[in-house]
Amino acid sequence: xxxxxxxxxxxxxxxxxxxxxxxxxxxxxxxxxxxxxxxxxxxxxxxxxxxxxxxxxxxxxxxxxxxxxxxxxxxxxxxxxxxxxxxxxxxxxxxxxxxxxxxxxxxxxxxxxxxxxxxxxxxxxxxxxxxxxxxxxxxx
Amino acid sequence: xxxxxxxxxxxxxxxxxxxxxxxxxxxxxxxxxxxxxxxxxxxxxxxxxxxxxxxxxxxxxxxxxxxxxxxxxxxxxxxxxxxxxxxxxxxxxxxxxxxxxxxxxxxxxxxxxxxxxxxxxxxxxxxxxxxxxxxxxxxxxxxxxxxxxxxxxxxxxxxxxxxxxxxxxxxxxxxxxxxxxxxxxxxxxxxxxxxxxxxxxxxxxxxxxxxxxxxxxxxxxxxxxxxxxxxxxxxxxxxxxxxxxxxxxxxxxxxxxxxxxxxxxxxxxxxxxxxxxxxxxxxxxxxxxxxxxxxxxxxxxxxxxxxxxxxxxxxxxxxxxxxxxxxxxxxxxxxxxxxxxxxxxxxxxxxxxxxxxxxxxxxxxxxxxxxxxxxxxxxxxxxxxxxxxxxxxxxxxxxxxxxxxxxxxxxxxxxxxxxxx
Ligand SMILES: Cc1ncc(COP(=O)(O)O)c(C=O)c1O
Numbered sequence: 001x002x003x004x005x006x007x008x009x010x011x012x013x014x015x016x017x018x019x020x021x022x023x024x025x026x027x028x029x030x031x032x033x034x035x036x037x038x039x040x041x042x043x044x045x046x047x048x049x050x051x052x053x054x055x056x057x058x059x060x061x062x063x064x065x066x067x068x069x070x071x072x073x074x075x076x077x078x079x080x081x082x083x084x085x086x087x088x089x090x091x092x093x094x095x096x097x098x099x100x101x102x103x104x105x106x107x108x109x110x111x112x113x114x115x116x117x118x119x120x121x122x123x124x125x126x127x128x129x130x131x132x133x134x135x136x137x138x139x140x
Numbered sequence: 141x142x143x144x145x146x147x148x149x150x151x152x153x154x155x156x157x158x159x160x161x162x163x164x165x166x167x168x169x170x171x172x173x174x175x176x177x178x179x180x181x182x183x184x185x186x187x188x189x190x191x192x193x194x195x196x197x198x199x200x201x202x203x204x205x206x207x208x209x210x211x212x213x214x215x216x217x218x219x220x221x222x223x224x225x226x227x228x229x230x231x232x233x234x235x236x237x238x239x240x241x242x243x244x245x246x247x248x249x250x251x252x253x254x255x256x257x258x259x260x261x262x263x264x265x266x267x268x269x270x271x272x273x274x275x276x277x278x279x280x281x282x283x284x285x286x287x288x289x290x291x292x293x294x295x296x297x298x299x300x301x302x303x304x305x306x307x308x309x310x311x312x313x314x315x316x317x318x319x320x321x322x323x324x325x326x327x328x329x330x331x332x333x334x335x336x337x338x339x340x341x342x343x344x345x346x347x348x349x350x351x352x353x354x355x356x357x358x359x360x361x362x363x364x365x366x367x368x369x370x371x372x373x374x375x376x377x378x379x380x381x382x383x384x385x386x387x388x389x390x391x392x393x394x395x396x397x398x399x400x401x402x403x404x405x406x407x408x409x410x411x412x413x414x415x416x417x418x419x420x421x422x423x424x425x426x427x428x429x430x431x432x433x434x435x436x437x438x439x440x441x442x443x444x445x446x447x448x449x450x451x452x453x454x455x456x457x458x459x460x461x462x463x464x465x466x467x468x469x470x471x472x473x474x475x476x477x478x479x480x481x482x483x484x485x486x487x488x489x490x491x492x493x494x495x496x497x498x499x500x501x502x503x504x505x506x507x508x509x510x511x512x513x514x515x516x517x518x519x520x521x522x523x524x525x526x527x528x529x530x531x532x533x534x535x536x537x538x539x540x541x542x543x544x545x546x547x548x549x550x551x552x553x554x555x556x557x558x559x560x561x
């Protein structure tokens with residue numbers, strides 16, 4: 001489960017810290033383990049994601065997932081990034097039976113092993129669900 | 141072999157076949173999660189199997205041979221448990237499905253229009269006292285009671301060392317207090333609370349007192365009469381018994397005065413279309429077909445614990461916890477949440493590792509070493525908030541654990557630090 005890439009993102013989180021300006025801010029928690037994440041998005045008029053900034057606390061899986069999300073989403077478009085969220089969710093909820101689409105997922109494919117641990121799936125999804133929620137709100 | 145005289149941990153381990161299990165990848169199982177739920181000896185499993193295979197019938201209502209064999213075995217289990225906790229009468233032992241149900245049963249007796257006894261009347265102005273170190277099972281039922289009745293919920297704070305802070309006892313437990321309910325032993329800190337000063341104050345002001353003994357009854361000889369409180373709750377699955385069975389002990393006179401909890405078969409004396417009269421205790425509180433085989437299994441668990449000896453078990457665990465309290469602080473960045481001396485504490489140690497989330501600690505211990513610990517807030521979120529931490533890693537010991545397993549834990553934690561360092 002602890003792929004090198006996950007540990008790297010955990011030790012050196014990308015894009016961490018809450019930034020201005022932003023269109024929407026959400027706060028998501030994982031009540032069973034106390035993981036918490038505040039996440040902001042800034043989207044340009046054409047649907048380009050200008051920034052995903054976040055802050056939070058939690059296990060390596062939840063924090064690394066936020067870092068990977070930041071890298072994948074920033075600079076892509078709302079539609080593109082939502083399709084990555086969809087593929088990531090499908091992978092995480094697949095109980096380890098789903099063959100991940102590497103072209104869509106990029107670095108996020110490193111989380112494939114987490115899907116075999118039902119207790120940890122929520123950790124991996126925390127940031128991604130928060131991002132989806134924030135996008136919905138930003139589109140108002 | 142433990143240094144406790146006559147206590148042979150290797151022999152005890154043979155009674156628990158699961159402890160010989162090898163997990164995938166050749167990891168031997170190191171089970172340090174008995175505070176969550178204990179493993180079961182073959183004697184308990186065999187008793188339950190035998191009953192289900194050869195004697196099973198419904199209890200209390202079948203006239204045939206099987207029905208009466210089941211009834212006898214079920215009621216014998218009650219006798220064993222009554223003796224195990226020193227209950228003055230067997231009728232004071234009420235079977236529930238777990239400790240949570242036992243706590244709820246008592247909470248629902250208060251402010252209940254079905255009951256008439258003054259001691260259980262509750263409304264605005266009345267107070268309920270718990271503590272900050274409680275399991276959610278000894279918090280939420282009282283919150284709900286306060287919401288139903290308008291009474292006020294109050295609590296003892298916890299000191300930095302992880303002891304109950306009784307400084308404000310006189311003010312906290314006062315003439316308005318109707319019930320005090322606290323843990324006998326904390327499931328996170330390991331702290332064993334001193335009951336007598338609080339009980340003395342409760343008596344002074346005419347309040348009732350309940351103990352959540354879920355974590356004490358499995359680990360030390362508990363005598364309810366000696367404790368002198370009014371209600372005690374505990375749960376079968378933490379004391380080498382099966383899940384699905386718990387116990388409420390209550391003073392006969394109080395149980396008699398309380399309204400029923402759940403309505404149904406077996407809890408009645410007579411039923412008309414518009415009202416009913418109720419069976420005497422304990423049956424008044426045992427509506428419907430009870431967990432028959434689970435109760436019988438708990439009886440076998442009590443036989444098992446008695447054969448080993450509760451004092452021996454306590455001494456063995458004390459040795460383990462003293463060993464662990466020496467060994468764990470040698471790990472850099474490890475902070476124990478709870479008493480750091482093996483005095484008035486049981487074999488449960490919760491801790492944090494600086495910069496590493498407990499989920500990651502637990503996952504590596506399990507994946508790499510087959511060490512089962514619990515991570516999270518252990519159903520005691522307010523206590524974790526008190527210490528300003530979201531979660532801890534908890535190792536909890538029982539009669540079958542060894543110092544070698546604590547060595548394995550220490551090795552595992554060093555490895556965790558390497559991975560995340
Ligand atoms: C102190 C304490 N109280 C209550 C409980 C609840 O026990 P159960 O889940 O069997 O109702 C537990 C165990 O989970 C506990 O440790």
